[in-house]
Amino acid sequence: MAKPKVFVSYDHSEDAHYKRLLQAWDANPDFDFEFDSRGPDVAINSTDAAVVKARLTTLMKAATHLLVLVGEKSHTxxxxKWEVDRAKESDVNLKLAAVKLNKFNLTPAGLLNVGTSWATSFERDRIVDALKQAKVGH
Structure with missing residues (x-):
């Protein structure tokens, strides 16, 4: 079975440390997934956002899963929000998985009531399990 191709959504200003951990895990040939995570550095409402959205959509269409790292500010x-909503659109249709980086972090609304698979903690095996259980969100 092919390794899942995972697009990672996270708050680039707050949670980049966790993305780096995923990259380190991904360097291990025994790890169960690979991912793309090239983040936007422009405001979502700027004139440059359309180019970023097109690039992110291309990456998402090449993926099988969306993994959301739910940090303290993710819900805002x-x-x-755009990445989660886009992942659920019919031309992308990614399987949804998420992990709260702290149990008190608020869940982004787009992950609620859509069948998101949750990792119980930010540990490699828990994340791999969540990805294996993930289903397309609607």
Missing amino acids: SKWM
């Missing part, structure tokens, strides 16, 4: 991130 307009880019993360």
